[in-house]
Every structure is written in C-alpha cells, then in structure tokens.
Amino acid sequence: MYRLLLFLILLFIIGGCIDQPASERIANIPPQTFVWLMPDDTLRTTTSRQHVHWWGDDPDGFVVGYEWSFNETDWNWTERNDSVFLLSLQQDDTTYSFYVRAVDNEGARDPNPASLSIPIKNTPPSVEFVDGTTVPKTTFTVATFAWSGTDPDGDDTIIRFLWALNDTTEWNELSGESSMLTVRAADGLRVNDNNVFYLKAQDNAGAFSKTAIMPNDPAPDNPERPPDTTAYWFVREPVGDLLIINDYDLDDRPDTMYTAIFDTLGGGIFRDHSIWDIRRGRTEMQRGDLVPPFVNPTVVETMRLFGYVYWYSDNGPSYSVAQSAIPRYLETGGRVLMSVTFPTGVFDPREQGLVDFAPVDSIAERDIGFVRPRTRIIPTDQAEELGYPELIRDPVGFGVGGVRNLIPQTGAMPLYHVDHAENPLVAVKSPDNRMIFFGLRLHRMNGDPADPDSRRLGKLFHKIFIDEFGN
Numbered sequence: 080m081y082r083l084l085l086f087l088i089l090l091f092i093i094g095g096c097i098d099q100p101a102s103e104r105i106a107n108i109p110p111q112t113f114v115w116l117m118p119d120d121t122l123r124t125t126t127s128r129q130h131v132h133w134w135g136d137d138p139d140g141f142v143v144g145y146e147w148s149f150n151e152t153d154w155n156w157t158e159r160n161d162s163v164f165l166l167s168l169q170q171d172d173t174t175y176s177f178y179v180r181a182v183d184n185e186g187a188r189d190p191n192p193a194s195l196s197i198p199i200k201n202t203p204p205s206v207e208f209v210d211g212t213t214v215p216k217t218t219f220t221v222a223t224f225a226w227s228g229t230d231p232d233g234d235d236t237i238i239r240f241l242w243a244l245n246d247t248t249e250w251n252e253l254s255g256e257s258s259m260l261t262v263r264a265a266d267g268l269r270v271n272d273n274n275v276f277y278l279k280a281q282d283n284a285g286a287f288s289k290t291a292i293m294p295n296d297p298a299p300d301n302p303e304r305p306p307d308t309t310a311y312w313f314v315r316e317p318v319g320d321l322l323i324i325n326d327y328d329l330d331d332r333p334d335t336m337y338t339a340i341f342d343t344l345g346g347g348i349f350r351d352h353s354i355w356d357i358r359r360g361r362t363e364m365q366r367g368d369l370v371p372p373f374v375n376p377t378v379v380e381t382m383r384l385f386g387y388v389y390w391y392s393d394n395g396p397s398y399s400v401a402q403s404a405i406p407r408y409l410e411t412g413g414r415v416l417m418s419v420t421f422p423t424g425v426f427d428p429r430e431q432g433l434v435d436f437a438p439v440d441s442i443a444e445r446d447i448g449f450v451r452p453r454t455r456i457i458p459t460d461q462a463e464e465l466g467y468p469e470l471i472r473d474p475v476g477f478g479v480g481g482v483r484n485l486i487p488q489t490g491a492m493p494l495y496h497v498d499h500a501e502n503p504l505v506a507v508k509s510p511d512n513r514m515i516f517f518g519l520r521l522h523r524m525n526g527d528p529a530d531p532d533s534r535r536l537g538k539l540f541h542k543i544f545i546d547e548f549g550n
Contacts, residue, residue: 110137110181112145114193128233129197132161135181135189146188147179154180165233166199174198203286204230204237206278208293212372214276216294217313219353219384220264223377224293227258228280236282243277245269247290255280261376273311319351321544322385326392328358331475333391333522340537345545353385357397366397374403382408387548391418391521394481402432405514414548415514416540418521420481421446437516438491438509442483447501449478455498456505456524462494467542468535470495471526479523485516512547 114133135142146154147162166175180192209225230236240257241250244267253260268274280288294310321341327333334354341349360368371377382388382404390401396419405415417437423446434440456470472479484503487493490510495517496502506517526533 105139107183107185107187108137108139109187110135110140110142110183110189112179112181112189112191112193114177114179114195116195116197128163128165128231130161130163131177131179131195133179133193134160135183137181137183140184142181143184144182145179146182147177148192149175149177151178151192165235166197172198172200201282201284201286202231204228204280204282204288206240206280206288206291208278208291208295214293214312215369215371217315217369218371218377219315219317219355219381220268220270221261221371221377221380221384222268222274222276222312222314223259223261223371223373224276224278225259225373226278226291228255228288230280230282232282236284237280238283239281241279241281245275247277250279259373261380263380268314270314270316272314274314275311315353317384318353319349320386321349321352322382322388323352323354324388324390325354325356326358326390326397328361328395329393331523333520336522336525336536337389337391340540344537344540349387349544355381357400358392361397366400370397370400374400375407378404379407382413383411386412386414387544388413388415389417390415392420393520394420394422398432402435405436409511409513413513414544416517416543417514418517418519420479420520421483421518423480436514438488438507438514439485439516440488441486442518443485443503446481446483447497447499447503449480450482450497450499450519450523451478452476453527456519457496457498459493459496459504461492462506465542466546467494468538470524470535470539471533473523473525474527475523479520482519485518508547515543515547 112133112135114131116129116131133145133147135145144156144158145160146156148154164177166173175197177195177197178192179194180189182188206226206228209227212223212225214222214224224242226240228234228237228240235255237255239255240253242253242260243250244262246267251266262268262276264270276293277290278293279290294312323337323341325334341352343350355369357367357370361370371381378400388408390405401417405417409415421442433442450472452472452474454472456472458467458469482497482503482505484501485505485507487504487507488509492508492510493504494506494508494515495504497505497519505519506515508515521536521539525536528534
C-alpha cells in the first residue's frame with residue numbers, strides 16, 4: 080500500500096512539471112552581426128582602399144560564415160572575418176554603404192545586417208622617373224624612359240599614362256600597366272635640337288598626377304633657372320651608315336687616323352659617319368656620361384640606326400655595354416669590327432662577358448709582354464688567301480702591351496698572328512662574317528709614316544668593310 084501511494088505522488092510531480100509535449104522543438108535564435116572599420120561613430124572622408132572587419136554572435140549555436148553586400152540585394156559568401164575592398168571611384172567623392180550578416184549553423188541569417196556608410200574622397204596618383212635613369216645630355220634619335228606610378232587608393236586605379244615630347248598641347252596615351260617607353264624621331268623628337276619629355280598619370284576617377292619632366296635639372300645655359308622651368312637634352316641626327324664608337328681613353332689620338340682612313344675608304348662612301356664617345360666621364364663605378372641607362376633597348380636601337388659599327392677601345396673596354404648590345408645588333412644584320420687590348424695581370428674574359436659577344440672561346444691567362452716597334456702582324460694562310468694585308472707596328476715609343484693569345488670559337492676563322500716567339504693569335508672572324516675581333520690597338524699597326532708601303536691599315540679596313548661586310 081505504501082509503495083502504491085509513493086508511485087502516485089511521483090507521477091503527480093512529474094506530470095505537473097511538463098508544460099508542453101516533448102515532441103515540440105525549441106525555435107532557433109538568429110545570430111547577430113557586428114562590423115568595424117574605424118573607432119569613430121561617424122566616418123571621416125577616406126581613401127578608396129578599405130580594410131573592413133566583422134564578427135558574429137549566436138546565442139544558441141555557432142556562426143559558420145557571413146554574407147556581405149554593397150546594395151542589400153547581391154550577397155557574397157565568405158568565412159573570413161575581414162576583407163580589403165577597393166572601392167572604385169567615378170567622381171571625386173562617393174559614399175558607399177556596406178552590409179554584412181552572420182549565418183549560423185542552422186542556416187539562419189541575421190535579419191538586421193550590420194552596416195557602414197563609407198564616404199570616399201579620391202586621391203590623385205603620382206608618377207616619377209626611376210632613379211638612375213636620367214637621359215644623357217646628348218643622344219641620337221633614340222631615348223628610353225622608365226617610371227613608377229603610385230596611387231594611395233591602389234596602384235591599380237591608375238588607368239592610363241599620358242606622355243608628350245616638347246609640346247604639351249597634345250598627349251599620347253599608354254596603358255596604366257606601362258612602366259617604360261622608347262621614343263624615336265617618328266614620335267616627335269626634334270633632331271639637332273633640344274628636347275623635353277613630359278609624363279603624367281590618370282586614375283579611374285579622372286584625376287591627374289603632377290607632370291613629371293625629363294630631364295629635370297636646370298638647363299646648362301642657365302643653372303639658376305627657377306624649378307618650374309625645364310631643362311632639356313640634345314638629340315643628334317645619325318649621319319651616314321657607319322657608327323664609330325670611341326671607347327678609348329689614352330692620349331695617342333686614334334681618332335685622327337681613323338677619320339683619315341674612313342674619309343677615303345671605298346671612294347669616300349664612309350666620309351659621312353657618326354662618332355659616339357661612350358668613354359667620356361666613365362669611372363670604376365659608372366658608365367660614361369653619354370651611355371644611356373638602358374643598354375637594351377636604347378644602345379641596341381641606337382646602333383641599329385647604322386649598318387656598320389667600328390668599336391675601338393684601350394685595355395678597359397665597356398664590356399657590360401658590349402655584352403648586351405652587340406649580340407642583339409648582329410642578330411638584325413649589323414656588322415661590327417672591334418679592336419681592344421687586354422689588361423696586364425689576372426684577367427678572366429668570362430667574368431667580363433667577352434666570350435658572350437666576340438667570336439672567341441677563351442683567352443690566354445697571361446699576356447705576351449710588349450709588341451715592339453716595327454713588329455709584323457702576319458695574316459694566317461686562310462686570311463692571306465682572302466687578301467688580308469700584312470700589318471706592321473709603328474715605330475713610335477717602346478712597346479704596345481695588352482696582347483694575349485685568342486682561342487677562336489668553333490667555326491670562327493683565325494686572321495692574324497703576331498711575329499713573336501709565342502706566335503699569339505690576335506684576330507678572329509665570326510663564322511657568319513658579321514663580326515671581326517682584334518685583340519690589339521689597330522691604330523698602332525699602320526707601319527712607318529716614312530714608308531708609305533708599310534701603311535696598310537687602310538687596306539685592312541677596305542678588306543673588312545668593303546669585301547667582308549659587303550658594302
């Protein structure tokens with residue numbers, strides 16, 4: 080009896096605690112969303128690149144992701160809690176509304192998305208020329224410019240660059256991805272005159288940068304000009320089909336001899352020629368004053384203005400320039416005669432890049448000493464059959480140094496030996512007849528002024544430029 084009474088009491092207690100059927104499910108509570116950009120309640124006008132943060136809270140579950148929108152119609156899914164937005168500008172000032180809503184583990188979305196109003200003010204871009212790329216004070220009809228464009232709203236908001244030569248009433252357009260331009264005579268360079276290059280950037284809101292000017296130093300005729308007055312560089316007209324590259328810094332004046340030879344060569348076909356001094360102002364740390372900062376394309380394109388190049392140097396050739404320029408020039412049909420000597424002591428031509436452009440495989444580790452006055456420079460049997468003349472060293476001074484034995488590339492033709500105990504090879508012709516390389520100072524190999532028959536350098540140049548190069 081006691082047990083039955085206890086059972087009835089417990090049944091009454093349990094039954095009184097049940098308010099609803101056990102089969103009814105408790106309703107899911109949607110999550111809440113919060114967004115943060117800046118600590119201020121009212122956002123100040125800011126740039127178009129914005130880093131927005133958000134987070135969510137769900138009281139009866141957990142947040143699995145978020146949906147964001149700028150119009151509350153088109154929603155984008157993400158599981159991140161932040162993102163960087165580049166807000167495009169179509170005018171100077173624009174206000175964007177940003178919405179974000181959390182989504183919980185049961186798919187419920189925050190019915191009241193968090194939002195931000197973001198007032199955007201466009202910031203103009205800027206452009207400047209790359210350091211160390213100033214155009215030389217004198218060039219032929221080729222010049223290259225390199226620049227960097229930036230924009231606080233994002234560099235990809237720059238949609239175009241605009242450039243002009245000498246006259247800013249008309250601008251030429253380049254894409255916003257451009258960073259370099261090479262101009263030529265057809266682009267508006269003033270030949271045998273002063274020139275100025277102008278550049279500016281434009282962003283997607285239509286704002287322009289300040290105009291960058293090259294060159295931007297005071298003009299040489301008036302160094303006290305105010306900063307807003309531009310300087311200029313001088314553009315030379317290419318003359319003739321021969322370019323003589325002066326890479327020589329000794330005082331025995333080869334230019335006078337070469338001018339006399341080319342004035343009469345082939346009946347005077349090279350009387351009109353151009354000379355390019357690439358050694359002037361050169362130091363151990365920098366190239367010559369008139370060497371453009373970009374070997375490729377500027378030096379290469381300058382050489383391509385001419386069909387023939389005679390490049391002569393002392394024992395410190397501008398190897399880095401030759402290494403990049405000569406192969407590209409030869410690829411397009413150019414012809415090169417090059418005359419250099421080598422330094423004494425340790426010298427590795429591979430380190431200097433000589434084997435990259437000259438038809439030699441290697442060079443002897445040491446020089447032969449001096450080539451004494453009246454030493455014979457003897458053509459090889461193959462060269463003699465082709466009509467190459469014997470040369471004789473001049474009688475001036477004691478000796479000419481910097482001579483080493485050359486090892487030709489496969490297929491290259493040996494041309495000259497020095498009449499010396501070591502019989503070094505000092506001249507080689509490339510297999511395609513486009514380049515002839517001499518490892519000695521040719522202007523010192525023109526015989527005795529008192530013996531006209533020994534002065535055969537003109538015959539050698541005739542053989543090379545008329546017969547071999549096919550003028």
